[in-house]
Amino acid sequence: MKKILYCILHGSMNPQRYYNVKETWGKDVDCLFYSDHEDKEKNIVKVSNRTDYHSNEEKHINSLKYINENHKGYEWYFFCDDDTFVDIIKLEKLLDTLDKDSVYGSVIHSWPRDKTLGYCSGGAGYLISNKLLEIIGVNIEILKTGYSDVTLGIYLRNSNIEVKDLDFFKSQPPESYSLNELDIPKYITFHYIKTKEKMSYLSSLNNL
Secondary structure, three states: OEEEEEEEEEEOOOHHHHHHHHOOOOOOEEEEEEEEEHHHHHHHEEOOOOOOOHHHHHHHHHHHHHHHHHOOOOOEEEEEOOEEEOOOOHHHHHHHOOOOEEEOEEOOOOOOOOOOOEOOOOOOOEEEEHHHHHHHHOOOOOOOOOOOHHHHHHHHOOOEEEEEEEOOEEOOOOOHHHOOOOOOHHHOOOHHHOOOHHHHHHHHHHOO
16 A cells, blocks of 8 residues: 555646646655646546635545545545645655544634634645545535635534644745744645745755
8 A cells, every 4th residue: 555645736727836746846756636627647637617716625525535436545645735835755754653543734723603613724734544534535525614624624523533733734835934944844834835936945945
């Protein structure tokens, strides 16, 4: 069984982001892009007809079902956006320290309708084991919250599946945390990294 599949939210409106990932941190790992269009050569699968922001919920829930049905041969699945930078070396070293009964990510309480709900930020990325994906992928449904990470959070809470906060995952760029070049390599992900140049810069720091 392979170690990890990187499952990346993508959209036809931002085609360059595919290359941003595949030419930087995603070039040597197994990636599946789920989107509103299909391109088999690029491993992009269509899970929605919609291109708007709030289609992300539909795309994500459908991707969980699709991946569970078609890509069972992995121990772990890491979900993130196509503008998320990932330090794959640190992430894959982390896997051996985690149990497979929890979902891991940057836990936030930002949904205005229920601030008691703790859920993993989709942009920061989160880890789901094959054990949990087999349960989640069968049972989760679209709740029309408008947010993919909120819908997953509601499902996990209702199913008594724990979400665990890891400070290594960040939902904003490094500058939002006033991090310098020596601090950045301590973390695994940063979100809103929208150019290949910024992806390459972060990759270079993590290779020092």
